[in-house]
Amino acid sequence: MKIPIxxxxxxxxxIYHQIETQIKTLIVGGKLAPGTPLPSIRSLASxxxxxxxxxxxxxxxxxxxxxxxxxxxxGTFAREVENTKMEETKQRAVYDAFEKSVELGIQFGxxxxxxxxxxxxxxxxxxxNEG
Numbered sequence: 001m002k003i004p005i006x007x008x009x010x011x012x013x014x015i016y017h018q019i020e021t022q023i024k025t026l027i028v029g030g031k032l033a034p035g036t037p038l039p040s041i042r043s044l045a046s047x048x049x050x051x052x053x054x055x056x057x058x059x060x061x062x063x064x065x066x067x068x069x070x071x072x073x074x075g076t077f078a079r080e081v082e083n084t085k086m087e088e089t090k091q092r093a094v095y096d097a098f099e100k101s102v103e104l105g106i107q108f109g110x111x112x113x114x115x116x117x118x119x120x121x122x123x124x125x126x127x128x129n130e131g
Contacts, residue, residue, distance in 0.1 A: 002039065002047060003023070003026060003032070003038065003039065003044075004022075004026070004031075005018075005019055005022045005023070005044075005047075005048060006022070007019070007048050007049075007050065015048075015050050015054050016054045016055070016057040016058040016061070017058075019044070019048070019050075019054070019055060019058035020058040020061050020062055021093065023038070023058070023062055023067065023068070024062065024067055024089055024093070025089075025093055026078075027067050027068075027078045027079075027081060028081060028086045028089045028090055028093075029090075032078040033078065034077075034078055034079055034080035034081075035077055035078065036077060036078045037075050037076070037077055038059075038068060038075070038076045038077065038078065040075065040076070041055045041056050041059055041076075042055075059076060063076075066079060066081065066085070067079055067081060102115060105118070
């Protein structure tokens with residue numbers, strides 16, 4: 001099974017963490033339902049062009065935190081995640097994305113009012129497209 005994970009080589013974030021974060025997002029966002037099989041560690045490493053050690057670390061972290069489960073001889077599967085954990089994961093992911101955007105804006109020398117204006121524009125545009 002192929003899952004939509006994209007590695008950003010230019011990111012300072014380690015590859016295993018990018019994989020981990022994206023799989024969490026797919027599970028919490030409902031794109032990977034509980035029981036959905038995940039690719040093997042070797043297969044995912046091959047698809048992403050990274051090492052088996054990297055994908056193994058991501059899978060181990062996801063298993064330790066309760067997002068996936070591995071059944072010996074059968075494979076690795078998405079787990080059902082409790083609602084509180086889902087909400088915490090969603091909030092954390094969005095917070096982290098905003099934090100990175102704010103840091104980028106500050107690096108470009110934007111002021112708080114300018115960042116707020118950009119945020120408001122993006123928010124309005126996206127909600128307009130939803131409705």
